[in-house]
Amino acid sequence: MSVSIHASDIPPWEQLAESIRITPAHRLYLATLPTGASEPVPPHPAHPEGTLVVGMTALTEGEEGARLLREVIERRDPREGALAHFLDRLVRPTARVFRAFLDRHGRFPAEPAGLAYELSRERGATGRVVVTDPTFPEDPGRALAAIRSAAHRLGALFAAAGLGGVDESADAVRAAVDASLAAELRFLRPETYAALGGADNDLVHTVGPEQHAVLTETLERVAEQARRRRVDPAARQPAVVIDLDLCALDPRRRILHALRTVSGPRPGAPRGVTEFAAPERLAALPAYHGPSWELFVENTGLRLRYPGVDWDQMLTDYSWAFYRPWRQLAWDTPVAGLSRFVWDVHDAGGRVVFNTARRHRVREETEHALARAGILRPRLLMLPNDRVRPVHELKSENLRALADLEVITIFDDLWRNRQAMAKELPSARLVAVELAGFTSERPPGRAPEDGAPIITTFETVPRPLLVTGPALSHARSPAQLRIGEMSCHPVARDHAVRLTTPESLEIVDALVSAADAAADRTAENALRRGAETTVSLVHRVLTHERFLRGSREHLSEEAVRAFVERKEPLRAVAPGFSAKPHHNGLRTAGPLPDLAELGALVRLRELQRAVAHVYPPGLRITVLTDGDHYRSRPTATPPAYRDKLKEYLRLVADPDTLDLADVSQAVREHLGPEASRRRALRIEEHAGLLGGALTGIDVTAAPLESLERADRICRGLVGDRADGPPVPGFSTLFHSLVYSVNPPPPPPGTTPEAWARGLYADVFNVTDPAASPEAVEGRRAVLRNAWDDAVRRLTVLRVDGELGCEDTAFLPGRIRLTPSPRPGSLGFSYLGGSSALPWHGVGVVDAEGTLSVDYAVSLADQGFVPVHSPLLGPAQPWFTVPVTSTRLVDRRRGNELDPAFRSSVRLHTYKKVST
Numbered sequence: 001m002s003v004s005i006h007a008s009d010i011p012p013w014e015q016l017a018e019s020i021r022i023t024p025a026h027r028l029y030l031a032t033l034p035t036g037a038s039e040p041v042p043p044h045p046a047h048p049e050g051t052l053v054v055g056m057t058a059l060t061e062g063e064e065g066a067r068l069l070r071e072v073i074e075r076r077d078p079r080e081g082a083l084a085h086f087l088d089r090l091v092r093p094t095a096r097v098f099r100a101f102l103d104r105h106g107r108f109p110a111e112p113a114g115l116a117y118e119l120s121r122e123r124g125a126t127g128r129v130v131v132t133d134p135t136f137p138e139d140p141g142r143a144l145a146a147i148r149s150a151a152h153r154l155g156a157l158f159a160a161a162g163l164g165g166v167d168e169s170a171d172a173v174r175a176a177v178d179a180s181l182a183a184e185l186r187f188l189r190p191e192t193y194a195a196l197g198g199a200d201n202d203l204v205h206t207v208g209p210e211q212h213a214v215l216t217e218t219l220e221r222v223a224e225q226a227r228r229r230r231v232d233p234a235a236r237q238p239a240v241v242i243d244l245d246l247c248a249l250d251p252r253r254r255i256l257h258a259l260r261t262v263s264g265p266r267p268g269a270p271r272g273v274t275e276f277a278a279p280e281r282l283a284a285l286p287a288y289h290g291p292s293w294e295l296f297v298e299n300t301g302l303r304l305r306y307p308g309v310d311w312d313q314m315l316t317d318y319s320w321a322f323y324r325p326w327r328q329l330a331w332d333t334p335v336a337g338l339s340r341f342v343w344d345v346h347d348a349g350g351r352v353v354f355n356t357a358r359r360h361r362v363r364e365e366t367e368h369a370l371a372r373a374g375i376l377r378p379r380l381l382m383l384p385n386d387r388v389r390p391v392h393e394l395k396s397e398n399l400r401a402l403a404d405l406e407v408i409t410i411f412d413d414l415w416r417n418r419q420a421m422a423k424e425l426p427s428a429r430l431v432a433v434e435l436a437g438f439t440s441e442r443p444p445g446r447a448p449e450d451g452a453p454i455i456t457t458f459e460t461v462p463r464p465l466l467v468t469g470p471a472l473s474h475a476r477s478p479a480q481l482r483i484g485e486m487s488c489h490p491v492a493r494d495h496a497v498r499l500t501t502p503e504s505l506e507i508v509d510a511l512v513s514a515a516d517a518a519a520d521r522t523a524e525n526a527l528r529r530g531a532e533t534t535v536s537l538v539h540r541v542l543t544h545e546r547f548l549r550g551s552r553e554h555l556s557e558e559a560v561r562a563f564v565e566r567k568e569p570l571r572a573v574a575p576g577f578s579a580k581p582h583h584n585g586l587r588t589a590g591p592l593p594d595l596a597e598l599g600a601l602v603r604l605r606e607l608q609r610a611v612a613h614v615y616p617p618g619l620r621i622t623v624l625t626d627g628d629h630y631r632s633r634p635t636a637t638p639p640a641y642r643d644k645l646k647e648y649l650r651l652v653a654d655p656d657t658l659d660l661a662d663v664s665q666a667v668r669e670h671l672g673p674e675a676s677r678r679r680a681l682r683i684e685e686h687a688g689l690l691g692g693a694l695t696g697i698d699v700t701a702a703p704l705e706s707l708e709r710a711d712r713i714c715r716g717l718v719g720d721r722a723d724g725p726p727v728p729g730f731s732t733l734f735h736s737l738v739y740s741v742n743p744p745p746p747p748p749g750t751t752p753e754a755w756a757r758g759l760y761a762d763v764f765n766v767t768d769p770a771a772s773p774e775a776v777e778g779r780r781a782v783l784r785n786a787w788d789d790a791v792r793r794l795t796v797l798r799v800d801g802e803l804g805c806e807d808t809a810f811l812p813g814r815i816r817l818t819p820s821p822r823p824g825s826l827g828f829s830y831l832g833g834s835s836a837l838p839w840h841g842v843g844v845v846d847a848e849g850t851l852s853v854d855y856a857v858s859l860a861d862q863g864f865v866p867v868h869s870p871l872l873g874p875a876q877p878w879f880t881v882p883v884t885s886t887r888l889v890d891r892r893r894g895n896e897l898d899p900a901f902r903s904s905v906r907l908h909t910y911k912k913v914s915t
Helices: 012-022 024-029 062-074 082-105 140-160 170-184 190-195 209-231 252-261 290-299 311-323 326-331 338-347 360-371 391-402 415-424 490-495 501-529 534-542 558-566 595-614 637-652 663-671 673-693 703-717 730-738 752-760 773-803 856-861
Strands: 030-032 051-055 115-120 124-131 237-242 351-359 379-383 405-412 429-433 570-575 619-625 658-662 815-818 842-845 851-854 864-868 879-882 886-890 894-897
Touching: 012 024, 012 030, 012 082, 024 030, 024 082, 024 124, 024 490, 062 082, 062 115, 062 124, 062 140, 082 124, 082 140, 082 170, 082 190, 082 490, 124 490, 140 170, 140 190, 209 237, 209 338, 209 405, 209 429, 237 391, 252 311, 252 326, 290 311, 311 326, 326 360, 338 351, 338 703, 351 360, 351 391, 351 405, 360 379, 379 391, 391 405, 391 415, 405 415, 415 429, 490 864, 501 534, 501 595, 501 637, 534 558, 534 595, 558 570, 595 619, 595 637, 595 658, 595 842, 595 851, 619 637, 619 663, 637 658, 658 663, 663 673, 673 703, 673 773, 703 730, 703 773, 730 773, 752 773, 752 856, 842 856, 851 856
Parallel strands: 030 124, 237 351, 237 405, 351 379, 405 429, 570 619, 570 815, 619 658, 842 879
Antiparallel strands: 051 115, 115 124, 842 851, 864 879, 886 894
16 A cells, blocks of 8 residues: 655655665665765765765756766776666666655655766766655656656767767667666556556556456466376366457557558548548557447547448458458567466466467468467467358367367457357356457446456566565576566675674574574474374474475375384485576576575474484484586586585584485495496487487477477386386476576676576567567577486486486485475475575575575565675675665675674574475
8 A cells, every 4th residue: 555755744854764774676776865965875885985976967967967977887897788887777776766666655755856876986877866855746757757858868968978889879778768767667556557647658567456366366277287187197288278369469550550441531431531540549449340349439439420431331341451461460469478478377387279260371470470479389279261150159169179178267358259168168267358459349347248357468467566675486496487577686786795704603503593492392392292102203293394395194104113113313315405506697696505505404403303302313314415417517516515515514413413425426336337337328328319209399499389299209208217206297307497507698798697687588489579689599599408408307317217326226215305295205395485495596584584595586686685604705695685684884894784683593484385
């Protein structure tokens, strides 16, 4: 709920200071400069030489402004392009501060005349906006218009000075400024969107909560059916059915062309229907079917204005021009969000089918239009070329071709079509699509005839608003993140915290102390509840909710009984620790274990301590790192990861009860030298066999279809590993690897972070007209690399299955702790509160002091800042924290964590993880 700034009696400067303290975007990008002050409050932490505050208006005017702007651009990081630095450090920060104020308070605190930029004498623009005069304008739309105007003037100065090079014309820079402002004003709260003019303001954008709910519920139902299918071979693959015209595809260009075609003289309008000569000026455009056309003619007043026109004949003429010539169907554009929604359905385990009234003869034009969204070789249900029966009957009959699929939801713009398809598939949910800017088949304000919920695009809200504090994504993989909508917040590095060794050890001690106390409580509660046998008591502790992931039934009491009867320590193996995938910066910030892995070891210590309380012989655990066993890595990476993990072990555990082993070394010792050589040969042989079977499939030609083909082929070639879980499907492996591969180098003037975000914003879209040729080729390279990695991983799993190289073979008789629950193994939750594994993301401590893990790209977007420690070194953050959890000490030391915060760091206190 929006709260007006004027609702409080707090003085304006104090209101701003409070907003800076609690709002991440304001903490990163906003400072204040009260009258008479010489520097921003609080001062910027990264520049001990001080800063220069230049008014926004002053920087946009005259020779002095041009000189300062040139200095700003020349001081930038040489990896940044001039235009990118200009937009990221001057244009976007103003929009971010503006948006955060509107989302939190409903108003903005200053006119452009009361704003300034903070400039560094060494590094140019710091990215912070300074409020010099809080005037609190009443109209946020007017404030935005003024900010836009000032940004345009600054852009014109940038272009006139030639700072971007010969390719950056004034028009190009102006367009880039508007694109940057629009990118920061996407997915606004509906109230904020309305306050800024809504559909009348070309910069702002929102997604209604009803649409978000409909689409996310569809994806949840797809995922649920996919899970059912994994355990029940008879269950069918889930699917979503989408209509094309005015549903998946926007025919605006064809409609405008058709209206212009019929705009000429005719009976009742000897001078023509003049509104159709410039149809882009109409408030709404007509569709191509009767009810919509009738409403269009009535609502626009055309019937009264041209009483002699035969509007039925006009519809016939208009429809003919709309469809002819057929090649014009290739003009259609995908509806916003379609590409992402199709990918989300596929990632959830389903597929998308397009059921259209178009005839087979226009398949080529239809596929061309869908290719703009990266949807290649789609499954299309079309109508016969000689169609004579009603469309709704034929579309309904088309659904019978989907007997192999479980249709979850049907999207269509016409209620008659939906009604007919509902009779064919009564269990499917029906959704009406009504694109903005078009007259629908229903009068305004009336619900659809069938009561179907309405969506206007296929967009969903990508992430929480950055106004109430940074939030974790809870994504199970980067595939679930909307990377293209995320910001890198480069100024976050300026707020980094650098711990001393004693401060770092204080955090380690806090984690260990809290875990030990929790272990004691767990054991005491188990003893208090009582148990028939020691075996039952130990089993109860092992499957306590603090540790459990999945079902308690996956670990039987018999697995515990053998140890207890022999009165010896339980033995367990915890596989999975591996060098962090850091090549593209999306998952992690470096290859070494950080506080997330240290916290995982503390969790294992907690489990051991709890077991020892109820069973004195205790629990001994071998942590099994996978090194380069499943995937080729740089030679130095696995040893460096293991060495750092050993350092953490010495800090938090007893080496006699918690030790490390490398899976590659364990396999070599288990097989012996000769068998190890045979294994290497078998891997090469199987890789050739698998590669040969996949010959002819080019993943860059049609990525999703290629993965489905690869799944079918590999299913017959690859079986299960001996005494282990089923080997994953090819596409499952591919999806787990595609966000970890090393992308090609970025082009000049593009930072690695921005390059990776551009590639992975829509990595499966290799026909994206909005992407540069370099980005499209970069996506193709990423897909090829992931394909090769998936072939290698699948081959290793197959050969290890043949040779019995599951850890239950070379470390027999042990309880298996696994983050992937399955019968026979104990599903183990290392950190809780997150779906990401410690070695797949970055350690993060939230504002309450709870240690978790998330992906680097999401943490950067949400306003978390890096914390460095001598325990890990300067090259990689040890963990991250919300910027609002830091405070400035002085210019020399920069930011610090509050001592009370350091001493409160702890593991998650309860299980809350989706499995």
